[in-house]
Amino acid sequence: MHAIDDVVGGPALAQVRELRTPIPGPRSTEMLARKREAVADGVGITLPVFVDAAGGGIVRDIDGNSLIDLGSGIAVTSVGNAHPGVVAASAEQLGRFTHTAFTITGYEGYVAVCEALNRITPGDHAKRSALFNSGAEAVENAIKIARAATGRSTVVAFDHAYHGRTNLTMALTAKSMPYKRGFGPFAGDVHRAPMSYPFRDGRTGEEAARIAIERIERQVELDEIAAVIIEPIQGEGGFVVPADGFLPALADWAASHGIVFIADEIQTGFARTGEMFASTHSGLVPDLIVTAKGIAGGLPLSAVTGRAELMNAAHAGGLGGTYGGNPVACAAALASIAAFEDGLVERARAIGDIIRERLEALRTTDPRVGDVRGHGAMMALELVDPGTGRPDAALTARAAAAAHAAGVIVLTCGTDGNVIRLLPPLSIGDDLLREGLDVLSDAIARG
Template sequence: MSREPLDQSRKLVTELPGPKARELRERLETYVPKAVSPSTPAFVSRAEGGIVEDVDGNRLIDLGAGIAVTTVGASHPKVVKAVQEQVEDFTHTCFMVTPYESYIQLAKRLDELVPISSHTRTVLLNSGAEAVENAVKVARAYTGKQAVAAFDNAYHGRTTLTMGLTAKNMPYKESFGPFASELYRVPGSYPYRDGLSGEEAAARTIESLESQIGANNLAAVIMEPIQGEGGFIVPAEGFLAKVVEWCKANDVLFIADEVQTGFVRTGTWFASEAEGIEPDLIALAKGIAGGMPLSAVTGRAEVMDAVHAGGLGGTYGGNPVAVAAGIASLEAMEEEGMAAKATRIGEIITEHFTQLQKDDARIGDIRGRGAMMAVEMVDPATKEPLPKLVNNVAVEARKQGVITLTAGTYGNVLRFLPPVIIGEDLLKEGLSVITDILTDMK
């Protein structure tokens, strides 16, 4: 049965949370661990385009996209149709037991899309952290080395291995150690705070790699081309190219963690393209499947084939329903020119906050690319982070019907990750709400 389209407008019919949401919150607190702590007071009942509707009938502007997942929207018609058709055929067989064509079809499509010039192979998995873990496994198998280097301000996941790669302690690592061994951290590039050129920052990174780890011990260097949870940090121009050049000269694999940046989010299919780099392995997830749980590791064929038969996989990896959603999502991105739409979103957000910055010196930095933008809030006199302000802005925005997220190693970054199909007027309204809140909190 077809449903009426969800009206693409913000509307508050109750305070947030409303009565039904308050009842659900009580049940959540009874049956769900305190460690799982949703930030938005509303409980969703429907979502479409750039709007989330809650159980009380309130409509909220979505500037988070489920943390960069619903790039094509939360219920894109093409994705919905593909999922429905696949469910009618079969929901699961386990690809390692009884394979199916769609898995191969998606692997082929990724081979065509990723910025790796040679032939690639792909393993499909469930989550971003799982993709990162498997990329590390592949790198160690191929090189015969164990050490892996990650960067300051990195975020790579919440599993035991990926927590070791993640930089931020709270809430991700506190009390959960010990972590996996042979994981190292080196300084990266944070232009707003370190003031270094790409070449200078790369020289510092390479010195650390050579002196603290040694190329002979190093299987891989892993980095997000734009660091996500760390604060949407765009490295200085040329930084990544220099690091990748060093990796290739020293038989070290470069893993691009494009879990958040991938699939038109930054205005190109992958952020590595804009950085002019060619990774050996790419970890993929989030925007790949329109909200269904799916991830992938795509890499050079000879690298991926270094792992013995049965060494990669998992019961649910490449589930046929998720794969169907993935194929449909990629088709929608291409057919509807969503990379260009992401670029336009970046232009709107940059222009909006650049104008605001003229009157609000607390806006220290405006950065990002495409539909992955951020504003770093600081004390104008000292550049000290303002995490309390950012948290208060986000909380008030959610109460006023705008879902927005925070980020940053210091917790002082407002980040914007709307579905790329959001209407421009809706996007601008959401930004205006945040502007008004910032003004009120001066």
């Protein structure tokens, strides 16, 4: 197992928060002006700085400001930015060849990544995998596979879900703004069911599952449903952790009706929650599992892994894509998986203990902190009006902006925009993590 200090990566960045200019600084301000002239307005930037280097728990901008990273590029750089193993493996592959298209001429890296995914994903049944570029692309292909395997077309998704920004995945995604507004019409044959949300509904997992199943069975004929797709812990929807028993009950119901159960582990996968995959927390063995984000240390790669008989249902040539399973990304993925298995799962649990202790202490003193939830290095707090319990998106926005100005990168989420999510790289040191949490706590207190 590597010590955290041994895997900081990137240039020799001091693991210290330091602000040399206001945020944004003058050089970042100049770059923002260039962005406005060159980049479509629909592409926003949450924190208006431009990055020069990153590693460990630090992101350094072009003005020399060193910010504490509690976002990991939305759970992508889980092994740490510029992890030495990822850099070395990628550089070695870059020197040999950068692309052939696996569907034209194959290469070992693609096969090796599929072998690794088949090994580490939940379940000991025979599996197959296929590689793609983005999470949304993998979700679309998982739906294709389920439809091919079942001969059915309907897909069930859940309230607060987020599955991507392509046409089909926008239909699966619940939140309209900013993901869907003005982009319809969307793909059909998608139905939505209520999610288990313990903070808001107070139901047991079994009760929530019964309500969801009854809703589904009223909306659509069972022999028309190809798949149910769900995030074991919802990401953009607010880091919603379903009540115990909810996911297994849904999986059992799906299995009893020949419905493919798809776990979207794009944000939860690869040690993020203190298990290699979040499905493990519920004892869940999905039929298909979708991965991306943390899979390749920052390089674009995604995958669908699942039961061999399902994965093999698509005809030859039906799955693929020009860049899917790029050889450099595959090399990075193999190095990342090795790092996850070399102590980073345990590291995620330790990070989660630190975060939970700090956030729970905050909740006991501030009634605006309605809920603290998550697992491992995927934790969140939900901010509410203490009098009504209603979501407080304005406070959330103010607190996030104050943290940014103080040099801490945090992200917001939630259907109502009132959740602050924490996704630190697993390479962050304890002292830096605690400092970031102190800054965030102060930002909320002053909000």
